[in-house]
Amino acid sequence: MEKNQIYIKCGTEYTDMTKELLTQCRLDGLIGDRKLRIGIKPNLVSPTEASFGATTHPEVVAGIIEYLQEQGFQNLVIMEGSWVGDKTAEAYEVCGYRALSEKYGVPFLDMQKEKSISRDCGGMKLNLCAAVENIDFLINVPVLKGHCQTKITCALKNMKGLIPNSEKRRFHAMGLHKPIAHLGVGIRQDFIVTDNICGDLDFEDGGNPVVMNRILAGRDPVLMDAYVCHMMHYEVSEVPYIEMAEALGVGCGDISKADIRICGADGGGEIPKSRKVVELADAVEEVESCSACYGYLIPALEMLKQDGLFDKLDTKICIGQGFRGKTGELGIGHCTRNFSHHLEGCPPTENQIYGFLKKYLEDRK
Structure with missing residues (x-):
């Protein structure tokens, strides 16, 4: 070969x-x-x-x-x-x-x-x-x-x-x-x-x-x-x-x-084009985030979208090691522990993130 x-x-x-x-x-x-x-x-x-x-x-x-x-x-x-x-x-x-x-x-x-x-x-x-x-x-x-x-x-x-x-x-x-x-x-x-x-x-x-x-x-x-x-x-x-x-x-x-x-008669079909992440990532300000932390956040946002809540997010969600020691409004993970609204975890799971963001949006009604 x-x-x-x-x-x-x-x-x-x-x-x-x-x-x-x-x-x-x-x-x-x-x-x-x-x-x-x-x-x-x-x-x-x-x-x-x-x-x-x-x-x-x-x-x-x-x-x-x-x-x-x-x-x-x-x-x-x-x-x-x-x-x-x-x-x-x-x-x-x-x-x-x-x-x-x-x-x-x-x-x-x-x-x-x-x-x-x-x-x-x-x-x-x-x-x-x-x-x-x-x-x-x-x-x-x-x-x-x-x-x-x-x-x-x-x-x-x-x-x-x-x-x-x-x-x-x-x-x-x-x-x-x-x-x-x-x-x-x-x-x-x-x-x-x-x-x-x-x-x-x-x-x-x-x-x-x-x-x-x-x-x-x-x-x-x-x-x-x-x-x-x-x-x-x-x-x-x-x-x-x-x-x-x-x-x-x-x-x-x-x-x-x-x-x-x-090898054989069939090479398989064309992979469908999928770009879910592009739209969801627009709601995130990410600086040096680990794969697991960011990887759990994006599916959580997809869950919010399925519930019709994603469009109500008007505050950027901060995530990543670059936010250590900094302050802000809304943060995910241990690195954003000084934020006004923050979810602890290294990393928190997608269900925890979903629940946290859903409650954050509901409390702002």
Whole structure:
């Protein structure tokens, strides 16, 4: 398989179709040495089942493991760290990865419990989870989905699960895009299997899954993300970390150079265009907010909209680390604790935010 190729397969037997896709890609030949330590990195952002649209289907990872073990690869580990605000250990259970780990005898490494190491990542010092150093070949298994801060999240951004929580917070203080791009230098992805089965096109933590029943495979994370932009009706320039990563030499962002190969008769339908976040985000003043905090706020605003209350918000909702020590009218999260009206939590859940904002609006009648 060449670096500019992206293979696509559709179906509903997710484990079998994953194995068939990897056979088409000749993954075993790309890895070579059967003694290499292989890391498998799913997206377990929060403890929600894959059908919710946020996390990697365990059937896809099962297909990867079965394929590798049948080809004689035995030194495998699954590695992941959930976002700040949720525990990886809970996602490990809820998302079906304990059962997966036990069935196939593949250890699961919780990155929230890992020591960190400092590495130069293309001119930027970043803290990585130490376990990354012991991986010879990394298979990234992201979910193709939307993100309320970066528009899309796929191959490049999924590497955030391999950095400690303190570094995740610092990423947001640095503006997300630049550190994500540099992280692509610090952690090399050798192969990508993208779960496009039912990702949420708006929210990183799911809730509005869009069934596509499709899996993509490739070797270049920049090209994969650029192609995902195309699939989700965005220009690559709208997701700055992609062009930044390309400039750092992580990969190629020019989709005109992509060789798209459909495995079977069906390449799947077109992903519907969805832009819920754009309208909802107009009600928010966000400065350096963490993904979980902002990610819970936007769905809460969608709930207000469904109740007919969203249009009554005439005060900007402040959120993020940039509001620490500052005062204001309406704030979400611990960082806005000095505001006149503020909801405590790091992060508060979307139901807590919804209830807080609903009461705030009702009290102002």
